[in-house]
Amino acid sequence: MPAAAIDSLAMDIMYYILLIMNYFYGFMGFLCLLMFLFPVFYYLQKGLLSKQYFSLVLFLLAGVFIFSEIGVSIISIILSAVIVINVLFYTFFSIRGLKKKKILNDPFTFEPSVSIVIAAKDEGNVIGDTLRSLCEIDYPRDNFNIVVIDDGSSDNTCFEVEELRKVFPNIILESNESSKGKAWSINSVISRLDSEFILILDADHLVDENILRNMVKSFEYEDVSCVQSASLVRNGSVNLLTKMLELEYIFRCKSIYPGKSIGIFVGSGGMFRRVDLIDLGGFNTEMLTEDVELSYRIYKSGKRIAYNCDITTFELATPDYKNFYNQRYRWMRGLWSAMFRHLFHKDSYMLDFRTKVQFIQFTLDGFVVFCFCLLQVYFFLGLIELITFKMQWPIFILSLNCIFTFGIGFWRVSKWSNFNYLILFSFYMIAHTYPFMMALIDSYLLKKPEVWIKTDRSVLVK
16 A cells, blocks of 8 residues: 555544544533533522522632633633643642552461451441451461441341351450440440550451462551551442442542652551550541541641552442442542641641642542533533633543543453443543532532431442
């Protein structure tokens, strides 16, 4: 084939690729626009915004500015800057994580006492598998036990625990007469235990048989107060939502988090020095994200959290959007509350600059997706010529970066077939942005009180 013909074919292919991408992101922008408009009509219909005239006026003025010519120009630059900065973060973290040394094959000579603590409320559907997994742990039986705190369950949680106690006497069952919450339940036992270390797990997390041996190795430095393991989804094949959650966890836990210089306790799969937990006063029972709030206090105490992506727990992702929405809504509000409590407070000087930056980046991850969705709205409106929009390139840059960073995660877990689903992640971003936006409105516009909404484990599919 002549060189001119090859060049012409290559140009045609490139043209059609760009055309397909234009229409794809245009369609995504249309969906994002509907997503952004829905809460406005919802709250107007409920009459909540109309009762707060000042907030409503600001809301409407912001809407006019966002879609004005000067507004599009200014906001496009801001959105693009946010996206580009985070692309640099993601790229840096994912590459840096590849250089971290594994410690799992080091000779093991340390067998301290460990208590595995699980706070459980209505977890009968999942806790049996978790306890069976823990009973298979390769560790001296005299050096570890499993403490289950039944937090006022109304299902068969206690029955499942009692059945397994017959074959594994190291299981200890504690019961609250009424529900006190996860933070209160864990606080109630840590001072009464005599173990040197405490591993906190959620009731649906399965573990590897070497988890205790591998985690205690990470406490080789005295300033390490907690070791956080990675978490992966084990029911990703149930439906599209669980598959998208599987991809997200691979992206976060196997690609991005390994390259960060700080670890953050994320509620499950974290092992603590028990004495440090007691010294810090345990978990804050008033927080929606007591795990992240405790992480701030650990760093302020002069100690740190080590993240080890080579140790993994396997959890069940929620297969229904209602539970997903409630979970992400709670996380958003809790993360913001913890950030303002610790980063904009008089004792924030106790955190160094690098730690502050990485906490902010962790907290505002949802904001990056929000910016991406809003930029796609501009893309759509520009495509139908309602506005003049010339900032398409950040959308393409973030998309290319996702291929790279997700690819590192897929390589770590040897799941290359997940690339087949990556194009659908754009839809997941919309699903993720909706609870972010509702949390933003409820927190700072309507000033709604924070309320803990528990994930319903009865709907989980294994």
